[in-house]
Amino acid sequence: MEQWETAGNAGGKIKDKKPVDKYGFARYDSFIKPMYFQGRDTMKISTKGRYALRLMVDLATHNNGRPVSIRDIASRQNISDKYLEQIISSLNKAGYVKSSRGPQGGYTLMKEPEECTVGMILRLTEGNLSPVACLEEEENYCGRREECATHMLWKKLDDAIKGVLDTVTLADLVDWQKESAKSDLI
Numbered sequence: 599m600e601q602w603e604t605a606g607n608a609g610g611k612i613k614d615k616k617p618v619d620k621y622g623f624a625r626y627d628s629f630i631k632p633m634y635f636q637g638r639d640t641m642k643i644s645t646k647g648r649y650a651l652r653l654m655v656d657l658a659t660h661n662n663g664r665p666v667s668i669r670d671i672a673s674r675q676n677i678s679d680k681y682l683e684q685i686i687s688s689l690n691k692a693g694y695v696k697s698s699r700g701p702q703g704g705y706t707l708m709k710e711p712e713e714c715t716v717g718m719i720l721r722l723t724e725g726n727l728s729p730v731a732c733l734e735e736e737e738n739y740c741g742r743r744e745e746c747a748t749h750m751l752w753k754k755l756d757d758a759i760k761g762v763l764d765t766v767t768l769a770d771l772v773d774w775q776k777e778s779a780k781s782d783l784i
Contacts, residue, residue: 647723649677650685654719655775657695658711658768665697665704685723692722711772717763727763729755 656671668686672679686705689695694714695705707714720727730752732740743749 643720644724646685647720649675649681650689650719650723651716651771652677653682653685654689654694654707654714654768655771657705657707658772659775661707661711663706665702665706667704670704688722689719694719694722707768711768714768715764716766716768716771717760720763727759729759 652675653671656675657666660666660670668679668682671677672682675682686695686697690697690705693708696708697703697705717727726734728734732738732743732749733752733756740746740749
C-alpha cells in the first residue's frame, strides 16, 4: 500500500487515500463531510443538479412560446441528451416543465422564470440541502444540540444557503447569463 499523508494518519498506511493539504487538513471531504454521513456528499451539488439548472436556464432563455427539444438543449449545453432526458423526466413529474409530443414537440416551462427558484430545482434533484444531518428535519432531534458548540455555526450556514438558493430565480440566472455574455464581447 502507498504512503500518503492524511488527516489523522500523517505518513502512515491509509484506507481511503485522502491526502491532506499543506496545513495538514484533509482536503474537502473530511472537512465538509463528517463520518456519520457515510459517504454522502452534503455540500457538493451533483452533476444532475448542475445540469438541471442549466437545462432550466436554457428553457427560460429560449422561452418563445414553442417547445424546446432536448436535442437542441443538449447541443447548446454540451450535455448528453440521454442524461438530460433523465433529468427532464423528474422536472416534468414535479410540474416544472410540460412536455409536448410530435415532430415539433419538446418542453416548455410551467412557471414563469421569476416564480422558480434555484432552491426548488436543487431540492428536487439533490434532496435536502442542509449542511449537517441534525438540520435536515424541521425539528432538530439531536441529543447533543444543547451542548453542541458547532450547532449555531451549522444553523447559520444552513440559513445562508437557503437564503441564497430560495431567493435566486431562473430569471436572475438568465439575466446573469446575458450580462456574462456581454462582458465576454468587450
